[in-house]
Amino acid sequence: MKNGLAVTIENVHKRFGAVHALNGIDFTIQQGEFFGLLGPNGAGKSTLINALAGLVVTDSGHLSVMGFDVRTQYRDARSRLGVVPQELVYDPFFEVRETLRFQAGYFGLGREVEPWIEELLDELDLADKAETNMRSLSGGMKRRVLIGQALVHKPPVVVLDEPTAGVDVELRRQLWSLIKRLHSDGHTIVLTTHYLEEAEELCDRIAILNRGELVALDTKEDLLARGISRTLHIHTREPARTLPPSLADKVKCITDDYIELTFNLGREESSVMQVLDTIRDAGVNVIDIRVEEDDLEDVFVQLTREAD
Ligand SMILES: Nc1ncnc2c1ncn2[C@@H]1O[C@H](COP(=O)(O)OP(=O)(O)OP(=O)(O)O)[C@@H](O)[C@H]1O
Ligand SMILES: [Mg+2]
Structure with a gap:
């Protein structure tokens, strides 16, 4: 059989x-x-x-x-x-x-x-x-x-x-x-x-x-x-204090003048472009971009997270 x-x-x-x-x-x-x-x-x-x-x-x-x-x-x-x-x-x-x-x-x-x-x-x-x-x-x-x-x-x-x-x-x-x-x-x-x-x-x-x-x-x-999001990491050499307040919660300072901005994205392709537009409008000089897809571990954590 x-x-x-x-x-x-x-x-x-x-x-x-x-x-x-x-x-x-x-x-x-x-x-x-x-x-x-x-x-x-x-x-x-x-x-x-x-x-x-x-x-x-x-x-x-x-x-x-x-x-x-x-x-x-x-x-x-x-x-x-x-x-x-x-x-x-x-x-x-x-x-x-x-x-x-x-x-x-x-x-x-x-x-x-x-x-x-x-x-x-x-x-x-x-x-x-x-x-x-x-x-x-x-x-x-x-x-x-x-x-x-x-x-x-x-x-x-x-x-x-x-x-x-x-x-x-x-x-x-x-x-x-x-x-x-x-x-x-x-x-x-x-x-x-x-x-x-x-x-x-x-x-x-x-x-x-x-x-x-x-x-x-x-x-x-x-x-x-089912992984609901991707994460976009943008590296820039702008000093944090020169960034607009709208980006404040996205900033991680790696050194004084080396910054990583992290954006959680949906699945749609356009969302990457939206973020890049925002960044360009803010006059931020981008030196590196990395997109991270959710993997099985992220899906697992979402599904088994304890109910608060
Ligand atoms: N013989 C037993 N007597 C009492 N409770 C038990 C017994 N065997 C398992 N349990 C309980 O049942 C639940 C499930 O345990 P189980 O060993 O099946 O989990 P598991 O998914 O294999 O975990 P792990 O990844 O740690 O191996 C746990 O709360 C455990 O404490
Ligand atoms: Mg076991």
């Missing part, structure tokens, strides 16, 4: 005491999508992922993976899902290869999975650590093992809960290329991250959670198009 649904989430609620961690979450993810799940700390992202993996029991609603209900068809649903958890959880007494074998055993896999385990060890640059105890690995290496564990049963849906948190630039790039490869091999990818440039680079569709609610769900392009 090509282009069927990889994940369905139907009106899911979960409370932890007074905290409504998931407040009626409702959306679907298509097979083959690269899907971003974003939101500030405490938004409910991990709770939702853990509910999909059957680790959190929801209060109401339905969840399914590749058409299998997480509650009533747990083993079928779970075996189609690979989860890289946010927390570094591991057994310190296991070696790396043993950790992967143990995870395979959990899914009822035996010797037939050995070649795949060796491939994973290579892929994750862990081959020379295969006999090392988990407790002696660095944080980044432990994270690679967690990724291996998530992939050991070749699940069609892979959910990564902040896989690049606290990892160095080199490993982050490696993880990006591994995740991209998994996606082009046909896996559905769900990625949670606080690095918005990472979501902007990788994801096709993005959901934004805030305080247990879905506040946006759109393609990256459409989310970016």
Whole structure:
């Protein structure tokens, strides 16, 4: 069933005491999508992922993976899902290869999975650590093992809960290329991250959670198009005191005679020209102009800003 649904989430609620961690979450993810799940700390992202993996029991609603209900068809649903958890959880007494074998055993896999385990060890640059105890690995290496564990049963849906948190630039790039490869091999990818440039680079569709609610769900392009403003920065060598009062609130003095004027613009092209006309009428000598488009981070901040 090509282009069927990889994940369905139907009106899911979960409370932890007074905290409504998931407040009626409702959306679907298509097979083959690269899907971003974003939101500030405490938004409910991990709770939702853990509910999909059957680790959190929801209060109401339905969840399914590749058409299998997480509650009533747990083993079928779970075996189609690979989860890289946010927390570094591991057994310190296991070696790396043993950790992967143990995870395979959990899914009822035996010797037939050995070649795949060796491939994973290579892929994750862990081959020379295969006999090392988990407790002696660095944080980044432990994270690679967690990724291996998530992939050991070749699940069609892979959910990564902040896989690049606290990892160095080199490993982050490696993880990006591994995740991209998994996606082009046909896996559905769900990625949670606080690095918005990472979501902007990788994801096709993005959901934004805030305080247990879905506040946006759109393609990256459409989310970016919501960015309501651009910012125009103009640099000039006029002394601030010679500028007209109408520009006073736009001025940032960089040095005594080097000034940046900042204007928030709408989307219309003409607004740049209007500002330039104002500047010229004021007799200001412009030496540099820069226009800044809103990026995903600006849109994210607008959508998740706390209600005052
Ligand atoms: N086991 C639990 N017991 C009590 N409260 C919990 C539990 N798990 C999560 N919560 C609460 O539910 C809310 C959502 O937490 P969750 O971990 O899902 O957020 P998150 O979006 O993953 O945040 P982060 O970006 O910090 O990982 C938070 O208020 C959190 O304190
Ligand atoms: Mg989390």
